[in-house]
Amino acid sequence: MTLNLFEQLSQDIFQLYESEHDYNVAIEVGDQPGKQLFKAHSVILHQRSLYFRQNLTNATKKNNIIEIKLLHVSIKEFDIIIKYIYCGIVSLENFEASDILNLLITTEEFKLTELIENLQNHLINNEASWLRFNFSRVYKISFYNEDFKVLQQFCNDIIAKQPNMIFDLDDFTSLPENALVTLLKRDDLQMDELKIWDKVILWGKDKIPDLPPNLDQWTEANFNSLKTTLQHCLPYIRYFQIPSNEILKKIKPYHTILEKSIWDDILTKNLDPDTPVSKTSLILPNRTKITTQLPSRYPTNNVTPSTITLQQDTEISSSIITSQHVAEISSWIDRRSKIYDIADTPYEFKLLLRGSRDGFTGATFHKLCDNIPGTVVVLKVNDTNEILGGYNPLTWEVFIGGGAYVKTGDSFIFSLGNDNFKKSIISRVFTKTHGIWNGQMSQGPWFGNDLGMGNDKGTNPKEWYYEKYAYHNPIRNVTGWFSIIEYEVFQVYKKLLNIYRHHPTSFTITPQHMAEISSWIDRRSTIYDITEIPYEFKLLLRGSRDGFTGEVFHRLCDNIPGTVVVLRVSCTDEILGGYNPLIWKFSYRCESATTADSFIFSLKNGNLNKSILSRVKVTSSAIYNNVISLGPHFGYDLVVVNNPKKSSYCKSSYDKEIRDVLRYGREFSIDEYEVFQICKKN
Structure with a gap:
C-alpha cells in the first residue's frame, strides 16, 4: 500500500520559501518604481522550471547570491508562478479572464508545462463566453506558441463551424x-x-x-x-x-x-465515377455537412430559461427567441435583403437581462443595460404569445427630469414569426428624431412612442404599450397597453473580429493597416501594397505586456521621433490611433508641440468598412506633452487619461471625427494599446 502525503510536503516546502532560509537566488521582478525582490532556492527552481534550468548557470552572482532580473514580468503574475513552483497550488480568485490569459503567456515563458495545460483548461471550462467575446486576441495568442494546443483546438472547433x-x-x-x-x-x-x-x-x-x-x-x-x-x-x-x-x-x-x-x-x-482510383492516391473522406436542427419552442405558459445549442456550436441564451430569430434580426441590422444562414450569423447575442431572473422594473433595466451600445429587446406577450421587440444602435440612459428623444436612422422594431405568427414583420424608423426615448429611472426601454415598457410611475413594469407613430409598419393589430410574461435584453456584437494574422509585431493591427498608415505618412493618394511598405513598425510598447501607465509610456517611448499609437477599444472593437512625427516627452506642466504632419485615425475592421483619416488643422495644438502619469495626447482629441486603461476622444484640433461620440460617448476603455517607432526600411 502506498500513502500519498503530498499536502504536508507542499506546505513544508512553501514554508521554506516564505522563511527565505538559506536562499541563494534573488529575483528582481517588475520595473521602477514598484519593483519587488523575490528570494528563492536554485535547487527548487532548477528542478521545477526549464527556464530557470537554462538560465541559472549563466546568471550573475554577487556574494554567492544568484541575481536574476525579470523587469518585463508582472509582479502579480510572478507571485502566482513562484508559489506554484514551490507548492503546486494556484489561486485564481482575484483574476479576471484577461488576467488568466496574460498569466498563461507568462507561464509559457517559464516553461511550466503542467500549469500551461491547466490554465488553458480553466479558461475553456470557466471562461468560454469571454474567450468567444475576445476571440480575435485568443486565436492570435493560441498560435504564437505550440504549447497552447488546448486553446488552438478550442479556436479551431469554432472556426470549423x-x-x-x-x-x-x-x-x-x-x-x-x-x-x-x-x-x-x-x-x-x-x-x-x-x-x-x-x-x-x-x-x-x-x-x-x-x-x-x-x-x-x-x-x-x-x-x-x-x-x-x-x-x-x-x-x-x-x-x-x-x-x-x-x-x-x-x-x-x-x-x-x-x-x-x-x-x-x-x-x-x-x-467514370465507378472506376477505382489508383493505389498511390490518398483519398480523404468527404467532409461532413452539419444539419441545422432548430430547437422546439417552449410551452406557451411555461417559460423555462435555458441555452439553446445547435450542432454548429451556435448558441443563444434565451427563453423567447431561437437561433433562426437571431439570424433574422442580424440580417435586419445589416440591412440585408436575404436572411443569414444560422451558421453564418455575424453577431453574438449576449444576454444582459431576463425579467423572470433579474426583475421587470425600469430600475433593473437601467442598472443592467444603460451605456451599452447596440442592444436588442425582445418580449413575449401574455395570452397571444406574440414575440415583439426592437433594436437600439445607440445606448440607453436615464434622463433626469422628464425624458428626451434621441435621433437615429438605424433603429427598428419587429414582430417575430413563431407557431402562432408565421411571418416576421420589421418596422424601421422613419421619424428619425423620435427613434429612441430615454425616460426616467422608473421607465424601461422605449422605441420612440411606438413600443415601450411601463409608465412614468412604474406601477406595473409588466405592462407595455404599442401604437404606430415613428416607425413604418404596424407590428401588431391592436393599439394600447398589454401585459407580458417575459422579456430579455441582449447586447449585440460582431463575432471573431480581426481573426488571426501571422504578424507577431502587433496584436492590434494587420499588415494592411500598416500599409494604410504608411501611405498617410507619405501623403499618398493610393494605398501601398503590403509587399511595398517603405517603413518598419518597431514595437516599443504593448500595454498587456509592459503596462498601461503613463510612467511606462514615457520610459519606453520618450525622445523617439516618428511614432504611431494604436488602441483597441473595449466592446466596440474599434481600432483608434495617431501618428506623431515629433518626439514624446514628459513635462512638469502641459506643453503643446507644433506640427502639420500629425494625424489621428480609425482603422477598418469588422465594425468599420472604411478607415477614417483625420489630419491636424490647428497645428499649434497637434501634440500635448504632459506630466509623467499621463499617456500620449494628440491635442485634446485623442488622449490616454490618468486611469491607464481609460481614454477619451473629442473632436478639437483635427479635421474629421474618427468615432461617433453621440453613440459611444466621449470616454472609453481599451483592451490593448501599442506604440511603434516608424523606421525607413533599408
Missing part, C-alpha cells in the same frame, strides 16, 4: 501555414470544397513575389514555386467533392501543381 469568419477576411493570406493546414485537415470544416480550393490557391500565390497576374504568362518555374509553397496544403483538398464543371474551370489551369496520379484520378473519377 464558421469558416467564413476567417477565410473571408481581407488579410486571410497572412494566416500561418500551420493554422491553415490544421483547418484543412478537419473533416467537419463547413465550407464548400471549391471555395476551399480557391482560398488555398490565393494563399499560395500571395507567398510568391512577382507572379504574373495572367496565368497564361506563367512559366514552369512559377507553377513549381506554387507547388512547393502548397505542398502541405494540397493533400487535404477533397477533390472528389468539387463538381465536374468546376474541375475544368478551376482545377485544370493549375493541374501541374498536383501529383500526376491525383490529377489522373480526378479526370477518371469525373468521366
Whole structure:
C-alpha cells in the first residue's frame, strides 16, 4: 500500500520559501518604481522550471547570491508562478479572464508545462463566453506558441463551424501555414470544397513575389514555386467533392501543381465515377455537412430559461427567441435583403437581462443595460404569445427630469414569426428624431412612442404599450397597453473580429493597416501594397505586456521621433490611433508641440468598412506633452487619461471625427494599446 502525503510536503516546502532560509537566488521582478525582490532556492527552481534550468548557470552572482532580473514580468503574475513552483497550488480568485490569459503567456515563458495545460483548461471550462467575446486576441495568442494546443483546438472547433469568419477576411493570406493546414485537415470544416480550393490557391500565390497576374504568362518555374509553397496544403483538398464543371474551370489551369496520379484520378473519377482510383492516391473522406436542427419552442405558459445549442456550436441564451430569430434580426441590422444562414450569423447575442431572473422594473433595466451600445429587446406577450421587440444602435440612459428623444436612422422594431405568427414583420424608423426615448429611472426601454415598457410611475413594469407613430409598419393589430410574461435584453456584437494574422509585431493591427498608415505618412493618394511598405513598425510598447501607465509610456517611448499609437477599444472593437512625427516627452506642466504632419485615425475592421483619416488643422495644438502619469495626447482629441486603461476622444484640433461620440460617448476603455517607432526600411 502506498500513502500519498503530498499536502504536508507542499506546505513544508512553501514554508521554506516564505522563511527565505538559506536562499541563494534573488529575483528582481517588475520595473521602477514598484519593483519587488523575490528570494528563492536554485535547487527548487532548477528542478521545477526549464527556464530557470537554462538560465541559472549563466546568471550573475554577487556574494554567492544568484541575481536574476525579470523587469518585463508582472509582479502579480510572478507571485502566482513562484508559489506554484514551490507548492503546486494556484489561486485564481482575484483574476479576471484577461488576467488568466496574460498569466498563461507568462507561464509559457517559464516553461511550466503542467500549469500551461491547466490554465488553458480553466479558461475553456470557466471562461468560454469571454474567450468567444475576445476571440480575435485568443486565436492570435493560441498560435504564437505550440504549447497552447488546448486553446488552438478550442479556436479551431469554432472556426470549423464558421469558416467564413476567417477565410473571408481581407488579410486571410497572412494566416500561418500551420493554422491553415490544421483547418484543412478537419473533416467537419463547413465550407464548400471549391471555395476551399480557391482560398488555398490565393494563399499560395500571395507567398510568391512577382507572379504574373495572367496565368497564361506563367512559366514552369512559377507553377513549381506554387507547388512547393502548397505542398502541405494540397493533400487535404477533397477533390472528389468539387463538381465536374468546376474541375475544368478551376482545377485544370493549375493541374501541374498536383501529383500526376491525383490529377489522373480526378479526370477518371469525373468521366467514370465507378472506376477505382489508383493505389498511390490518398483519398480523404468527404467532409461532413452539419444539419441545422432548430430547437422546439417552449410551452406557451411555461417559460423555462435555458441555452439553446445547435450542432454548429451556435448558441443563444434565451427563453423567447431561437437561433433562426437571431439570424433574422442580424440580417435586419445589416440591412440585408436575404436572411443569414444560422451558421453564418455575424453577431453574438449576449444576454444582459431576463425579467423572470433579474426583475421587470425600469430600475433593473437601467442598472443592467444603460451605456451599452447596440442592444436588442425582445418580449413575449401574455395570452397571444406574440414575440415583439426592437433594436437600439445607440445606448440607453436615464434622463433626469422628464425624458428626451434621441435621433437615429438605424433603429427598428419587429414582430417575430413563431407557431402562432408565421411571418416576421420589421418596422424601421422613419421619424428619425423620435427613434429612441430615454425616460426616467422608473421607465424601461422605449422605441420612440411606438413600443415601450411601463409608465412614468412604474406601477406595473409588466405592462407595455404599442401604437404606430415613428416607425413604418404596424407590428401588431391592436393599439394600447398589454401585459407580458417575459422579456430579455441582449447586447449585440460582431463575432471573431480581426481573426488571426501571422504578424507577431502587433496584436492590434494587420499588415494592411500598416500599409494604410504608411501611405498617410507619405501623403499618398493610393494605398501601398503590403509587399511595398517603405517603413518598419518597431514595437516599443504593448500595454498587456509592459503596462498601461503613463510612467511606462514615457520610459519606453520618450525622445523617439516618428511614432504611431494604436488602441483597441473595449466592446466596440474599434481600432483608434495617431501618428506623431515629433518626439514624446514628459513635462512638469502641459506643453503643446507644433506640427502639420500629425494625424489621428480609425482603422477598418469588422465594425468599420472604411478607415477614417483625420489630419491636424490647428497645428499649434497637434501634440500635448504632459506630466509623467499621463499617456500620449494628440491635442485634446485623442488622449490616454490618468486611469491607464481609460481614454477619451473629442473632436478639437483635427479635421474629421474618427468615432461617433453621440453613440459611444466621449470616454472609453481599451483592451490593448501599442506604440511603434516608424523606421525607413533599408
